Amino acid sequence: MSRDDATLGESLIGHYAGAITRLAAFLLDLAIGIAVFNVVVAAGIWLINLFTSAQISTSRGSPWWFVPLGAWLFVYFWYCYELSGKTPGMALVGIRVVRGDGSDLRAGRAALRVIVLPISVSFIVLGCFGIVFGKYRRAWHDIVADTAVVYDFDARAARLRFLVRHPIATTPEH
């Protein structure tokens, strides 16, 4: 059994999540959030143009669009954290946010985490340095809001399901 196999042989539920998984979840959430925002905005503008005489400009490069986009992303992340401790991207890769001691996240700390998140991302190397080299695997936004990100899926069960789908060919002993 390789070292990876040994790692995947554990449940991993509640273990600190690693940098790659967290980065994948963040990118997925960013994509989902922006996609939903674009769809909702496009639908809204189409309806406004259809039923009113007002013409809303959708020209690219306008910095004002970052305001509603930022507000939307704040709501997206905050509501998901407060609701279940995980965003759709985090649910997909199997991680969730908890308080530093492992208890459930409350609305206030969730909001604080989302507010500091852009700062942490802006200084991606420094902000996320702690995820790789920190004792508690925490980025700046985790330290400020006293949160941690942990695995939320049973890696051992996933491995067993994988083995069922791809049984190892065994040579009969003679």
Add this chain to the structure above:
Amino acid sequence: MATGSEIAGQPSPDRRPWPLRAVGDAAAGAATRGMHIAHRLGEAVVENLPLNEILDLVDIQALLDRVDVQQIIDRVDVQQIIDRVDVQQIIDRVDVEGIIDRVDVEGIIDRVDVEGIIDRVDVNAMIGKVDVNAMIDKVDVNAMIDKVDLNEVMGKVDLDALLGRTDLGKVIAQSTGGVASGAVDLVRRQGVGLDGFVARWAARLRPSLRDAPASPPLLAGGQV
């Protein structure tokens, strides 16, 4: 020969001479007393007779061997005897409960060679004679199910063992949901593998990370 007066119902006068008549009467009296004494003597003998000792001396088996029982049975009109017997009255007088209590059923069962009996039974032939469809038609399945306490039955079922014997994983893998779950599992497994790779390199650069806790305090030990 009866005389005419005897026929008429009147006693005939004894015409024997006196000496003969006296001797005759005396002999008759003596005979009567003798019979009485013999009868009483017989009773006394029977009462005092050691019947058990006498019977011990008799070879009953030899005696029975000499008896032609079949001939005796042939002479007996059994049907007539049975017709005269009030069977119901006999049954009423029998203490069936008492008889059953005295019977050692366990002992009887122990002496029965059940295996031997079963070996001699042609079960296939027996089943072949049974009209299963007609039997099932007579069964009120709904009434039967109503009598069954399903909760109690389910309580006795070892679901873990049952699932262990079921190739559930293969069933899940073949379903559409199973395929989607497989894709998610793959993404997560790849992510965890890369996380481990990065963590190992980080631990090489900063060895103190090897002693770092794996999870927050409240989640240590797999608590969620």
